[in-house]
Amino acid sequence: MDFEFTDDQHELRDNARSVLASACPPSLVRAVYEGDTAGVDGLWKTLVDLGWPAIGVDEANGGLGLTFVEVGLVVEELARVVAPSPFLATVTQFAALARETGAQGDWLTRVAEGSLTGTVATDGNVSAARVGDGWELRGEVRHVIDGATADEIAVIAITDEGPAVFAVERAAVTAIPLRTLDPTLPVATVSFDGVRVSGARVWASSDTTPDTAAVEMYSNSVAGAIERAMGEAITAMALSTVATCRRIFEITLDYAKMREQFGKPIGSFQAVKHRFANMYLAVEKASSLAYFAALTIAEDDPRRATAPSMAKASASECQRLLVTDGLQLHGGIGFTWENDLHFWLKRAKTTDFLFGSGPAHRARLAQSMGLVG
Numbered sequence: 001m002d003f004e005f006t007d008d009q010h011e012l013r014d015n016a017r018s019v020l021a022s023a024c025p026p027s028l029v030r031a032v033y034e035g036d037t038a039g040v041d042g043l044w045k046t047l048v049d050l051g052w053p054a055i056g057v058d059e060a061n062g063g064l065g066l067t068f069v070e071v072g073l074v075v076e077e078l079a080r081v082v083a084p085s086p087f088l089a090t091v092t093q094f095a096a097l098a099r100e101t102g103a104q105g106d107w108l109t110r111v112a113e114g115s116l117t118g119t120v121a122t123d124g125n126v127s128a129a130r131v132g133d134g135w136e137l138r139g140e141v142r143h144v145i146d147g148a149t150a151d152e153i154a155v156i157a158i159t160d161e162g163p164a165v166f167a168v169e170r171a172a173v174t175a176i177p178l179r180t181l182d183p184t185l186p187v188a189t190v191s192f193d194g195v196r197v198s199g200a201r202v203w204a205s206s207d208t209t210p211d212t213a214a215v216e217m218y219s220n221s222v223a224g225a226i227e228r229a230m231g232e233a234i235t236a237m238a239l240s241t242v243a244t245c246r247r248i249f250e251i252t253l254d255y256a257k258m259r260e261q262f263g264k265p266i267g268s269f270q271a272v273k274h275r276f277a278n279m280y281l282a283v284e285k286a287s288s289l290a291y292f293a294a295l296t297i298a299e300d301d302p303r304r305a306t307a308p309s310m311a312k313a314s315a316s317e318c319q320r321l322l323v324t325d326g327l328q329l330h331g332g333i334g335f336t337w338e339n340d341l342h343f344w345l346k347r348a349k350t351t352d353f354l355f356g357s358g359p360a361h362r363a364r365l366a367q368s369m370g371l372v373g
Contacts, residue, residue, distance in 0.1 A: 048114030092236035094118030134198030147188030161206035316358025
């Protein structure tokens, strides 16, 4: 397992950073916070024109056929600028679940060409019952990313035979946007009240077998496909959190070099240096674990079953330290609306709770290791 980026990966990251510096300035983020979302569609069009939604899609479906590491690099750069875009939900959640379940139809092709946005509704209370030649869904899921704006919603439901996955048009559900800390990463409560699905919209059920060679890693093929796809979503969320924390570190370090107290930059004081050392180590540790998880996915390593939880738990610890120290080291100015710092603070806090908090993933790891029942 090679932990060094290739030249092509370095180039992808550098190009992404350069593009986003102009395509997603802080003024665009501030506009979204103030209720003006006019620039969001323009940003997404830029990403589509660059072919970014196609990065993780295989060539047979019109994609670029790159690995999850390349997807992670783009996720990081989007998080560094707190970009308001459907990339995270569409590429690392919806497309991943479509691929792992072997969904029939042109779902991945449409994602790759940028004509379809999607999201995943999981961790909810949705049940599915057979009705005729199809299924009927009932229940609701809270905190669905882009739940009120995505074109399609892939919902993980429980049936009498076990878990199943269905694709539902957003127009067929009731989606209520939730007011959260970070409006650039919108979430919604999605209700499925008697929604009927059939045909190609049934991605995985007891009647289907996911088209993946690695489902033997898990006890059930459908559950295994869901687990593999959610591992990608969890890892992407960890990468996003860490990238946000790294940007908090950079912004705070620049401020500490400029802000003077007693005639000296505050960054020259030993106590402040110690705090920056702890922040730096936290970011590097979390980043290493996040990319380890990304590599296990890219190489289909058996450790991908636990690596995403390791990454998410470490990212949670990282954001707790970086948000606290980043805010405190800015002093009073860090609490002001006019200072851009709060964009990154709020994004870090928001992604920490999506797809499982740090304590939840630590508990999952403890269970997998046999430390708890």
